[in-house]
Amino acid sequence: SYNLSAEIWRHNGRPQQHPYAETTPMRRWMYGPKAFLSIVYDTCGCGVPAGREIVKIPLGLTPVMRHAYLTPEVTELPVAIHEGKARVQFEVDRTELHPEPYKCRNGQRIDNREQLSIIYDSIRYATSDPNVEIARIDICGYASPESPYSHNDYLATNRSRALAEYIGERFSLPAEKCTYSAVPENWGEFREMVVASPELTDRQRADLLELIDAPAYGPVDYDAKERMLKTDPRFARLYRDMILPKWFPRLRATKFAISTRLKPMSDEQLARIIDTDPEMMSLNQMFRVARLYPEGSPEFNRVIGIALEHYPDSPVANLNAAVAAIAAADYDRAALLLDRAGDSPQAENARGVVAVRRGDFDSARTHFLNAADRLPEAAKNLEELPQ
Numbered sequence: 132s133y134n135l136s137a138e139i140w141r142h143n144g145r146p147q148q149h150p151y152a153e154t155t156p157m158r159r160w161m162y163g164p165k166a167f168l169s170i171v172y173d174t175c176g177c178g179v180p181a182g183r184e185i186v187k188i189p190l191g192l193t194p195v196m197r198h199a200y201l202t203p204e205v206t207e208l209p210v211a212i213h214e215g216k217a218r219v220q221f222e223v224d225r226t227e228l229h230p231e232p233y234k235c236r237n238g239q240r241i242d243n244r245e246q247l248s249i250i251y252d253s254i255r256y257a258t259s260d261p262n263v264e265i266a267r268i269d270i271c272g273y274a275s276p277e278s279p280y281s282h283n284d285y286l287a288t289n290r291s292r293a294l295a296e297y298i299g300e301r302f303s304l305p306a307e308k309c310t311y312s313a314v315p316e317n318w319g320e321f322r323e324m325v326v327a328s329p330e331l332t333d334r335q336r337a338d339l340l341e342l343i344d345a346p347a348y349g350p351v352d353y354d355a356k357e358r359m360l361k362t363d364p365r366f367a368r369l370y371r372d373m374i375l376p377k378w379f380p381r382l383r384a385t386k387f388a389i390s391t392r393l394k395p396m397s398d399e400q401l402a403r404i405i406d407t408d409p410e411m412m413s414l415n416q417m418f419r420v421a422r423l424y425p426e427g428s429p430e431f432n433r434v435i436g437i438a439l440e441h442y443p444d445s446p447v448a449n450l451n452a453a454v455a456a457i458a459a460a461d462y463d464r465a466a467l468l469l470d471r472a473g474d475s476p477q478a479e480n481a482r483g484v485v486a487v488r489r490g491d492f493d494s495a496r497t498h499f500l501n502a503a504d505r506l507p508e509a510a511k512n513l514e515e516l517p518q
Contacts, residue, residue, distance in 0.1 A: 194515035196484045197508040198454045201477040203414040203447045210266050210390040211411065213257040217246040218384050219294060226289035228297050250387055254302060257389045262404055266390040267308045270295040273317040275379035276357050280315055280350035287313035294385060316353055317382040318343055324378050338365050398423055405437060414442050418451065427458045446473030453481050462488050476502035480509040492516055
């Protein structure tokens with residue numbers, strides 16, 4: 132009932148061999164990763180399924196594909212920022228910093244030791260890890276709203292500079308690592324005081340907030356607000372008795388931000404801290420650590436995974452994780468990662484490899500063509516595709 136190429140009779144108990152050859156035209160589907168040859172043995176000669184034995188042999192004709200990782204660009208290292216506030220005092224209308232107890236011309240005594248120690252302790256804490264160094268210290272000085280705005284700008288700026296220079300000298304930091312800025316009039320914190328104060332009536336609070344929130348486009352507007360605080364009948368007594376003597380001194384503060392980063396390290400040193408301080412490493416550093424291990428090894432793949440975890444939005448991190456997934460034959464995961472891998476030649480090449488592994492040679496050809504003139508691996512893969 133069916134055509135036979137050869138009929139072989141079994142001689143039980145005696146070894147037998149029979150040469151057999153057959154040809155069939157090549158088809159594109161035969162290059163797919165799931166293509167196989169089925170050999171059907173009809174052991175009883177009756178031609179019914181119950182008497183058949185089927186052996187499947189993978190064809191193994193899928194082209195050998197080359198993949199390419201992408202080395203991340205060298206970028207600024209991530210920084211950890213430690214913020215704080217100190218109320219460093221200055222003599223009235225002066226900008227000189229007094230780190231030791233000092234008696235002013237008007238008899239006022241200034242003792243900045245406790246407030247400066249807040250900054251010192253913060254710096255020491257930020258650099259307690261032997262693997263980190265100070266990237267920079269940003270000093271921002273705030274002045275209160277009394278006096279003309281331009282004068283407050285001068286005081287706040289130069290007081291911040293004096294403190295930044297002092298801190299830089301004390302901790303042997305170059306000038307570019309100690310930056311300073313100023314907020315001439317601290318209306319923001321003044322507003323917070325008004326909102327939180329239990330000493331104000333609802334009417335006083337509403338009037339003060341209306342004044343504070345009124346638009347101000349420059350020094351003239353801020354000076355007009357200060358004059359209203361001093362002279363408007365709604366505020367004058369409150370200004371004299373509470374705002375000027377009790378609140379404004381608290382607005383004269385210094386905020387600081389200490390930024391730390393990893394010290395320069397060899398790749399081997401970075402490999403020892405990638406499990407403890409990965410958030411301090413750049414993507415480039417992580418890839419350098421991965422390169423210490425053979426591609427596809429558990430150690431290599433683990434580092435590639437750490438890079439993706441800490442840089443989930445990076446096209447390069449997604450690409451490299453996708454290539455690692457391709458090497459592990461996890462093509463579904465690779466395809467998902469490649470959706471976020473950008474349009475680099477390496478990403479297009481990886482998309483082509485996934486298409487080949489899925490038997491979609493037309494899509495693979497398109498992806499390889501997009502990258503072939505810029506990536507040798509893609510050009511080679513294009514040559515391997517069946518016509």
